[in-house]
Amino acid sequence: MYQRDMSAWHFSFGARAYHLGMGRVTDYRIAKRALVRAVSDGAVRVDDVCDAHPELLRAARHVGVETDRTCPICALADERADVPPDDAPTLRLVTYVYGDDLKRKSGHIVWTREELAGLAAQHRSFVAYVVEACLVCGWNHLAESQLLGHAHAV
Numbered sequence: 001m002y003q004r005d006m007s008a009w010h011f012s013f014g015a016r017a018y019h020l021g022m023g024r025v026t027d028y029r030i031a032k033r034a035l036v037r038a039v040s041d042g043a044v045r046v047d048d049v050c051d052a053h054p055e056l057l058r059a060a061r062h063v064g065v066e067t068d069r070t071c072p073i074c075a076l077a078d079e080r081a082d083v084p085p086d087d088a089p090t091l092r093l094v095t096y097v098y099g100d101d102l103k104r105k106s107g108h109i110v111w112t113r114e115e116l117a118g119l120a121a122q123h124r125s126f127v128a129y130v131v132e133a134c135l136v137c138g139w140n141h142l143a144e145s146q147l148l149g150h151a152h153a154v
């Protein structure tokens with residue numbers, strides 16, 4: 001049985017942030033693909049993956065960055081209903097930052113690239129998590145994490 005231990009991304013990430021360790025950018029496409037396949041196979045219920053926290057959805061709606069990627073669960077639904085894929089951009093990217101160095105800002109959403117660059121210049125080390133969330137179905141998944149700060153500057 002598939003269990004997600006992170007229904008609210010921003011509450012539960014902090015502790016494991018530094019264990020991702022190696023390399024600066026970690027891509028979660030493989031995990032995402034496996035999860036979508038599990039939904040497609042019926043091993044995981046749609047409800048279990050379309051469970052975006054209301055706060056994440058609010059952030060996605062107001063400050064989320066549009067992406068050309070389509071929501072895999074909406075795409076699956078279109079495929080199953082045998083209707084042409086809906087190209088409406090329903091997926092948004094929301095970036096959260098975590099790290100002790102950030103103090104009170106840890107766990108917060110970053111609104112712009114400039115703000116992220118500013119944090120990277122001011123702090124030694126923290127992790128930015130980019131989460132994708134669908135405004136229509138509530139799908140949410142970690143897209144990418146990145147180690148930032150002057151300790152990791154190239």
Ligand SMILES: [Zn+2]
Nearest residue numbers: 071074134137
């Ligand atoms: Zn969707």
